[in-house]
Amino acid sequence: MSVTTTTPETTSTTQPKKRRLRTPYFQVVASLAWKDLRAEARGREMVNAMLLFSIMAVLIFSFALELDRQAQEATVGGVLWVTIAFAGTLGLGRSLAAEKDKGSLDALLLAPVERSALFYGKMIGNFLFTLAVGFLLVFLLTVLFNVNLFRPVLWLIIVLGCLGFATTGTLVASMSVHARAREMLLPILLLPVILPVIISATRASTALITELKTEDWLPWIQLLGVVDFVFLLAGFFLFDFIVEE
Structure with missing residues (x-):
């Protein structure tokens, strides 16, 4: 008696693998x-604080520095960039901290996107806010110090300086976002790092305002551009490691 065994045919269906699509x-x-930009347009917390600080700082400088015409031209560049640095630090303190407090920073880091894209997105926002402060300061300093700051090359210096500040500041702010005392830690870490940006922008602005020769302010603008490029590149490679707890 022979027993015949039949094996049922197995049909293998291959399901297409689901891939995580990257934006x-x-x-x-x-x-x-x-x-x-939309969040700040609704709340206006960060920009209002930056603008109010800038106005108060310029008023204090204008009343405290009783200088003649020549001394004002030599001083106004330093006043411009010191005010931008401190007002910008106020904004950077809320840049990533707000995302951290709301819990959206972790969601952004878990999203299927490149980490460096998050850095550049936050940096552009900080850059535009800082640039708005810089443009306001040009108007205020022109009125209060009686020095003409409406010069095309000075606008270029302000754009490059604010770009360098925002790039460096966003990178440093991402380092301190997980710290408990981040409000105190951020200025301590940031101010030494942005010295090349502030010094280059101040020297270029002062040389331009005092109407020195082109070779006196052009090298500082070139140095400012190099510093901007270095920190833009550093953000691309380092942001992924910095935001990890």
């Missing part, structure tokens, strides 16, 4: 920057 890089950058 295009520049779309992430633009979306994050636009989100920060």
Whole structure:
């Protein structure tokens, strides 16, 4: 008696693997920057604090420094960039801290996007806020110090200086975002790091305002551009490691 065994046919169906789709890089950058701009347009907490500090600082400098015309031209560049540095630090303190407090920073870090895109998105927002402060200061200093700051090259210096400040500041702010005393730690870490930006911008602005020769202010603008490029590149490679707890 023969027993015949039949094996049922096995049909293997291959399911297509689900892939985590990554959002295009520049779309992430633009979306994050636009989100920060819209949030600030609704609340206006950070910009209002920066603008109010800038106005008060310029008023204090204008009344405290009773200088003649030549001394004012030599001083106004330093007043401009010292005020931008301290007002910008106020804004940077809330840049990533607000995301951390609301819990959205962890969600952003878990999203299937490049970490460097998050850095550039936050940096663009900080840059635009700092640039707005810089433009306001040009108007205030022109009126209160009676020095003409409406010069095309000076606008270029302000753009490059604010870009360097925002890039460096966003990188440093991401280091201190997980610290308990981040409000105190941020200025301590930031001010030494942004010295090349502040010094280059101040020297270029002062040389331009006092109407020195082109070779006196052009090297400082070139140095400012190099510093901006270095920190923009550093953010691309280092932000992923910095934001890890």
